[in-house]
Amino acid sequence: MAVRLLALTAALLLAGCGTTATPQPRQTGPKVVATTSWEAGFAKAAGAGDVTVIVPKSVLHAPDYDPKPSDLKAVADADYVLYASFESFAPKITDAAGSKAKKVEVALDNSRDKVKAEVTRLGELFGTQDAAKKWIAGFDAEYARLAGEVKAKWPGGQQPKVVAQMFVGYAADLAGAELLGVYGPEPVTASQVAELRNKGPQFVFENSHMSTGTVLPDANAEQVDLVNYPDDDNDLLGVYRANAKTISDALA
Structure with missing residues (x-):
């Protein structure tokens, strides 16, 4: 893993010497990188509008994912990097990229009360409490309807x-x-x-x-x-x- 991270870091540095990319419009809320769509779902619910997912859906077991140079670039530019406890590659590539992003371990549990607690926590962390509260209200209503x-x-x-x-x-x-x-x-x-x-x-x-x-x-x-x-x-x-x-x- 260490050798792989060194190679990825070198690739990131080389990429930084190339042509400057066209600036993209910044979306609302913090810039979040999530390991999978599960963490991304929590981030979006909490009010983050700019969310990038690292692990593609074709990879069924996220801990087996082999990071790419583009992943280091993503975490280098992020405000927050969200990952699960079993996805140890995420904090490692964040450190390897020299990113100042805050690393946040997400409790991945879709139980109703735990989802609301985690969305509330992330909303407070992101400074998007109002968006998180609004989502939770909609979640309660939709959950009751589906049940x-x-x-x-x-x-x-x-x-x-x-x-x-x-x-x-x-x-x-x-x-x-x-x-x-x-x-x-x-x-x-x-x-x-x-x-x-x-x-x-x-x-x-x-x-x-x-x-x-x-x-x-x-x-x-x-x-x-x-x-x-x-x-x-x-x-x-x-x-x-x-x-x-x-x-x-x-x-x-």
Whole structure:
């Protein structure tokens, strides 16, 4: 990693000696670089209008990402660099670029209360508290609407019973489901499969970003693949809309 960072730093210095790029209009709020669209979704919700994402969506496991010279240039010009605890490359390339950006570790958890707490924290950090409060108000309203739509799809009007991968356990709350147990992020063992199956779930909420295939192959439970990361628009609300539709379709 150290050799790679030296090479990237040299490439950044060489790039700085070339033709000056055409200045681009600065967007509202601080200039934020986020490792993935998940952190970018939190930044946008908190009021940041100028957000750059480093890791492309084609890379399913962000810690395996190999940084490029353009990433050093991005962090060098940033006000803030947002990353998760397992994405150690982000603070390393920030230091290698000699950036004065504030490095901010983001708690990636889509649980309703934790999302609001993290958006509030980032809004205070960015100085965009009003934008963050406005987003949270819209989030509460949209969450309630989506939860109502999913509940309307409950089979026979009965609360569904689910087990979930730990990073998508929040979807059980969105669905109003009874959460019987969680698993992961490591692959489930044979004993864990037996334990989860014996709980009698109707559905398995699987994390599509970390899926290892069918979780309970011998159980009479439908597996529902859910998402954590926003699309290219970095709209965190899109995660809840997408999952609400997926769950509603499965319940129906």
